[in-house]
Amino acid sequence: MDGPDAWTGLFISFEGGDGAGKTTQIKRLADILRAEGREVVLTREPGGSDGAEAIRKLILEGDADRWSPLAEALLMYAAREDHLERTILPALHRGAVVISDRFADSTMAYQGLAGSLGEETVAALYKLVVGDRGPDITIILDIPVEEGLKRAGGRADKEQRFESKGAAYQEAVRQAFLEIARREPERCLVVDASGGEDAVAARLREAVEARLPGLFSV
Numbered sequence: 001m002d003g004p005d006a007w008t009g010l011f012i013s014f015e016g017g018d019g020a021g022k023t024t025q026i027k028r029l030a031d032i033l034r035a036e037g038r039e040v041v042l043t044r045e046p047g048g049s050d051g052a053e054a055i056r057k058l059i060l061e062g063d064a065d066r067w068s069p070l071a072e073a074l075l076m077y078a079a080r081e082d083h084l085e086r087t088i089l090p091a092l093h094r095g096a097v098v099i100s101d102r103f104a105d106s107t108m109a110y111q112g113l114a115g116s117l118g119e120e121t122v123a124a125l126y127k128l129v130v131g132d133r134g135p136d137i138t139i140i141l142d143i144p145v146e147e148g149l150k151r152a153g154g155r156a157d158k159e160q161r162f163e164s165k166g167a168a169y170q171e172a173v174r175q176a177f178l179e180i181a182r183r184e185p186e187r188c189l190v191v192d193a194s195g196g197e198d199a200v201a202a203r204l205r206e207a208v209e210a211r212l213p214g215l216f217s218v
């Protein structure tokens with residue numbers, strides 16, 4: 001048996017559209033928890049283990065239509081299986097806090113609900129690979145698409161396959177995350193990610209504290 005009952009750590013995932021500021025907010029949360037003496041493992045998807053990082057390159061580089069929707073989702077889930085087995089679960093069993101920059105909700109949002117694959121297929125992959133080994137809590141950073149794209153616009157790297165898919169798709173992704181949060185309110189926490197970094201960090205801390213009393217001792 002695995003799953004939240006079997007581990008002593010805490011599994012937190014962060015989700016949100018491009019430019020929501022996940023990376024910055026994750027670092028800030030990790031710093032706070034480390035300052036309190038917790039072991040924090042920061043990781044990301046697609047990626048987070050050697051095998052999954054190799055798959056990440058296949059997924060994120062190249063033309064927008066490089067993969068069929070199903071092939072793309074299978075690659076995401078192949079990477080996720082490796083990530084869970086090699087990085088996430090060992091850390092949770094040690095008692096660490098694992099913070100993952102994206103996890104399975106991204107596949108449901110990008111490929112399932114906003115993409116053409118459909119939610120049943122993605123749900124079947126989730127059941128096969130993740131099952132009861134999913135996050136204890138998921139923080140969805142929510143930001144209007146235009147504001148997010150402006151923030152993400154400054155980035156010039158090779159990993160542009162998803163950013164190149166356009167504003168209508170990004171809007172569908174935003175709505176998909178909000179829908180996931182409505183369906184699973186016990187796990188998901190939606191945090192308004194617009195405005196300055198400090199304001200978002202304060203909102204986030206308040207929301208997490210309300211959900212997980214005792215996580216922050218100071």
Ligand code: TYD
Nearest residue numbers: 018019045046076102106107110159162163
């Ligand atoms: P990344 O460069 O990590 O962007 P971000 O900072 O926005 O997280 O790229 C990840 C991209 O891959 C992002 O556009 C979302 C997409 N993605 C999916 O489409 N499905 C998935 O299951 C995952 C994990 C990511």
